[in-house]
Amino acid sequence: MAEIKDPENTILLELKDGTVTIELLPDIAPNHCERMKELARSGQYDNVAFHRVIDGFMAQTGDVANANMEKDYNPRMAGTGGSDLPNLKAEFSGIPHDRGTIGAARSQNPDSANSQFFINFSDNHFLNRQYTVYGRVISGMEHVDAITRGEPPANPDRMISMKVASDA
Secondary structure: OOOOOOHHHEEEEEEOOEEEEEEEOOOOOHHHHHHHHHHHHOOOOOOEEOOEEEOOOEEEEOOOOOOEOOOOOOOOOOOOOOOOOOOEOOOOOOOOOOOOEEEEOOOOOOOOEOOOEEEEOOOOHHHOOOOOEEEEEEEOHHHHHOOOOEOOOOOOOEEOEEEEHHHO
């Protein structure tokens, strides 16, 4: 387990194989970090499927509207929704999309990120300055690597729970 420097800006993501610790980057993307914490604190990320998982690329999740596997999971709709909160303006930076970084998923519109995010399996530098990076995995990346692949996976893995470390 990595040392947690700032519990208020650290996410504990529970997956089937263990805990993934994510350090948020509020100095780089304050609005995206706030959104993740708000949705985590309200329990909206709990039981949400990883609906798009591409080997060697990334694992995408966070569709709180259509991918909650305990409520109304719809594999055809998963990935099309967000939260009830407004979309976020892009917070692009020079932080590279390296293995383990968290990026905000969005449509063609750069200012369309909402609740969905992805975790990079590898260095995906072709995404640099086009998607907001707002966190990085500091421990538990092996659990991310074990997420079931597919678009969508036949039997998707889910975020069992997501908590802000200062609340845990």
